[in-house]
Amino acid sequence: MITLTHYLVVAAILFALGLYGALMRTNAIRILMSIELMLNAVNLNLVAFSRYITPDTARGQIFTIFVLTVAASEAAVGLAIILQLARRWTEIDVRKFNRLKW
Amino acid sequence: MTFEATAFYILAVILIWAALKVVTSGNVTHAVFALGLAFVAVAGLFLLAGADFLAAAQVLIYVGAVTTMIVFAIMLSNIGEMDGDDARSTAWRRLGEGLLSPRLGPAPVITAAAFAVFLYTVYSQASWTLAGRAERLAPTTASIGEELFTTFVVPFEIASVVLLVALVGAIVLTQKEERS
Missing domain, CATH: 1.20.120.1200 (NADH-ubiquinone/plastoquinone oxidoreductase chain 6, subunit NuoJ)
Known part of the structure; x- marks a missing residue:
């Protein structure tokens, strides 16, 4: 019997892994992927709450759709920025990007 | 099982x-x-x-x-x-020696672990009223669509504007710069 706690534990592990990756990697693409992992953990939580606490409405799932939208926009803009960085400085190591202006 | x-x-x-x-x-x-x-x-x-x-x-x-x-x-x-x-190096060696980040030292692993502990504390304190074993809503498509175009129509429109702005922004950002 799978309970709400099972989903919460899996989502918490996923979020902690994503947080660890986003903080520890220096490759900008890897940081973007870690952020996507964290957003997925949030989605998993929302769906699990929707399933176990308000199973007769779809509200939690609608919030998930909004998170999905923002995640897609974030991936598009983030990748555009990373491509432009790679084109200009042939480097996507975030340690090198500590200035706003050259 | x-x-x-x-x-x-x-x-x-x-x-x-x-x-x-x-x-x-x-x-x-x-x-x-x-x-x-x-x-x-x-x-x-x-x-x-x-x-x-x-x-x-x-x-x-x-x-x-x-x-x-x-x-x-x-x-x-x-x-x-x-x-x-x-x-x-390989993944597991990296995980062992790489707990120290090149940027932030041991901060990432401490932060992630602290966050996991924080979540555990919150979840163990919280009390939810679980709905009993209600049958699933599936298929959910109809009710999602209905709510999205009635109760949540304003957030829905804002989300579409966000998407539009993000896509236009991505196109503008990736354009080659013109020599002026």
Whole structure:
């Protein structure tokens, strides 16, 4: 019997892994992927709450759709920025990007 | 074990293994494919939780669009080759010696662990009124659509504006600069 706690534990592990990756990697693409992992953990939580606490409405799932939208926009803009960085400085190591202006 | 429990544990193991690969793997391209696998596992968990529409959306948007976009970005530039600190040692050695971040020292692992402990504390304190074993809502597509165009119509419109702005911004950002 799978309970709400099972989903919460899996989502918490996923979020902690994503947080660890986003903080520890220096490759900008890897940081973007870690952020996507964290957003997925949030989605998993929302769906699990929707399933176990308000199973007769779809509200939690609608919030998930909004998170999905923002995640897609974030991936598009983030990748555009990373491509432009790679084109200009042939480097996507975030340690090198500590200035706003050259 | 019931079918639900078996499927849940298999999907959870796949998901966490794939997420670990995303964070620790030495090769960016491998990490992207692990990310796709993690997205598929999340879609499976959505299905198990009775969110059929979201499972389809997850596969379409995350696996079909986001992962593909990252793969294209890696192929169109030489990002994959300039991985910096990544291609040094195997995943497990990295995880051991790499707990110390090149940027922040031991801060990342401490932060992640502290966050996990924080979540555990919150979850153990919180009290929820679980709905009894209500039958699942699936298929959910009709009710999601209905709520999205009645109760949540303003956020829905704002979300579409956000998407539009993001896509226009991405196009503008990736344009080649004109010589002036």
